Amino acid sequence: MTNEELWQTVLAQIQLVISPANFATWFKQTAIVSQKDGEMIVSVPNSFSREWLKNKYHKLITKIINDQDNRIKEIKYTIGSVVQTTPEKKTNPAVPTTEQLDFQELKIDKETNLNPRYLFDNFVVGSFNELAHAAATAVAKNPGETYNPLFIYGGVGLGKTHLLQAVGNEVSRNSDRNSDKKSIKYLPAERFVSEIVGAIRNHQIESLKTKLQKTDILILDDVQFLAGKEKTQEEFFHLFNALYEKNKQIILSSDRPPKAIASLAERLRSRFEGGLIADISFPDLETRMAILKTKAVEKNIEFNDEIINYVAASIQKNIRELEGALNRLSTHQKISGQPLTLEIAKELLGSLVAGPPKISSPKKIVQVVSDFYDLREKEVFGITRKKEVVKPRQIIMFLLREELKYSFPAIGRMFQGKDHTTAIHAFKKIKKGVGENEDLAEEISLIKRKLYGL
Amino acid sequence: MRTIILKENFKEGLGAVGRIAQKNLSLPILNSVLLSCEKNFICLKATDLEMGMKWWILSKVEKEGRVACSLKVLQSLIDSLPAEKLSLKAEEKKLLLEADGFRAQINSLDAEEFPIIPEPEGEISFVIKNSQFIEGLSQVVEMTAVSLIKPEISGVHFNLSGNQFKMVATDSFRLAEKTISLDKKLEKEASFILPQRACREIINAFGEREENLRFYLSPNQIVLESLMEETPHPRVQFFTRLIEGEYPNYQEIIPKEFRFKAFLQKNEFLQRLKAVSLFSNKINEVKIKISSERQEIELEGQNPEVGQSSSVFSARIEGEKEAMEVSFNWRFLVDGLNQIRDKEFVLALSKDEGPAVMKPKEESGYLYLLMPLRI
16 A cells, blocks of 8 residues: 555545544645654644644544554654745735836846746747857757857847846746756856856865856856956866767857957867857847737737837847836826827837947946956057957057047047057058958947947 | 632733634634643643643633633623633533633533644753844745645744844845844754744734743754743743745845945835825835935836826935836835835945845845845
């Protein structure tokens, strides 16, 4: 007789001798968990049931069990975990649902660092992210087998993190279903760096390494933050190899392709390029409209097409901003209780749509460019002709001319009184390079985006 | 069972255990209080099967014994008696109460049917000064989540480590943390979550007495105990189950850098906030505008149906040059302010859509975090 059947016998007999209320109170969620060497362990949901069974029904239970199986000499009661009954749905009446922001961090799974909000189901696919999405779904289906590593890059607020976490969540859901537990770890690169630094300081680097090497799927977000951090890069290189050899999936994201990440060790760069590189570009108008409509349905709010059209047409380069605009409109509509008109929408989104005015200064250009190539600002103005300094220097000159319309002699003067022909040469060289070399064009567009805070 | 007891003492005990006994239709015994006389004490017990309380009163016991009877009847009866002393006597299915010429026979229930409230297990886990503990707990207890969808945050989280004792509650919109420094370091670390209702009853039962509170922690339950002043016998034992699960890593939420810090008078701020809040809209929005250049704070409430109001006042403000605007649910602001015991407090604002922090100006281990409204 199985434990289950044996306990069913007990329950069947006991319910005849005690009142239904008592039976429901003391015997719900009880079961035999084990029996060994004449000792039987019964699990109960709480201390009250344990005391009650031990003190009031122990004799009765022992008798019924011994009638079935006289090898049992001793019965012990232990508090087991309780099966959660469906929780009551109560909400705090003082909390407005959509407008009140909450601590996102509390939703994050402690084990994996994943936010359950990011799923494939709520990821809008368009031509701009088709490839990345297809690659991500393929990886989620067969982690470690299809594309390893998967490298996704694209601008700010276009859904990289969403896609990365969706892979993690999908794999975790599948592994729960098939009950083969996969260890998933999502780490923003910044956090990875600080964990490495912390571990080095506390002399726990070995234990951190062993811990990370046990992951089945490692997701590292914003790897461009590894630039210039040599020790972290080295540790990551070893971790990468260890995982890759064991066919563990590695997923990476960055705001630029591996080639354009300055100060990245060559051996890491080549490894990043060893799998599949997929980019996410800007969504087209139709996709932006589709995204707005999906989000509006999620928020349970309706806008007329005119407004959707207006929002989609005016915010072009950032999905997060698109969502922000939608939030602003929906809040207004809810508070005023009236459907929005195009005029009001225009007024509400005025500041968002116009965006930050395109202001730049020579100082900012120098700062952004040297930051991008991981140089010190002083180096740029130096006299060295090292290749890794010359190119950024020329880009600065190019931007000073193109963005600020500085005169060539003025640009020359900024660089230790160089001749205006040097500035002209730099400008022409970069301008030509942008036309011919796709990587350079991408770098310039990234720098510009940073310059204007897009 | 036969005993003589002082009415005031009996009343106090019934009041405390009475809050635990809940109306329960399937198991009527849970609506009752168990009186049991042992040696020189009468012990009152009540439970709802999630928590339980035992309350001892010194009394002249003439005969030991136990009886269970309806708490409601007993409580209302005691309230209406003028006598100082009561005599209680258990008879077959009856409790006899006599006081100064007054006699009552109350139908009783079978004491054997009364659930057994678990005893403390093992050694004392740690000891904390009662008044300190209760004050801290009452500063955080109201911030737990109402919904049980995430059971971990429906209770108060306690964490002991070194000489720090932390209590935390959050409903994911705001978070309150109280840190108590202990006189001596604890040997063991401990971390557990108690249901909100249990915490409220603890505050009620142990009050602001000065004595020490003893904790007996085991894997599924905790027992809190305080002793009598007169004699080393337990005065109250409170038992509750723990909430299973791991408390979220809340430390990461607490911002480390701020855009603005305003040093404010609590009462003035509260008064102005309440006035402006009369004009707040459906989502309880009050807008705070802060400018360090002008050393000024403005509160604004706006409601299309009622009207608009604003309140400007000067304050010491440290922070960025550019002014900042942010909206909050004013009820949440008030909730936090009410827990600040100091006259002055600091309001610190972090990035857009990031949490604001309120804390007393003088360091007291209290911290209140609040998320803004998305406008």
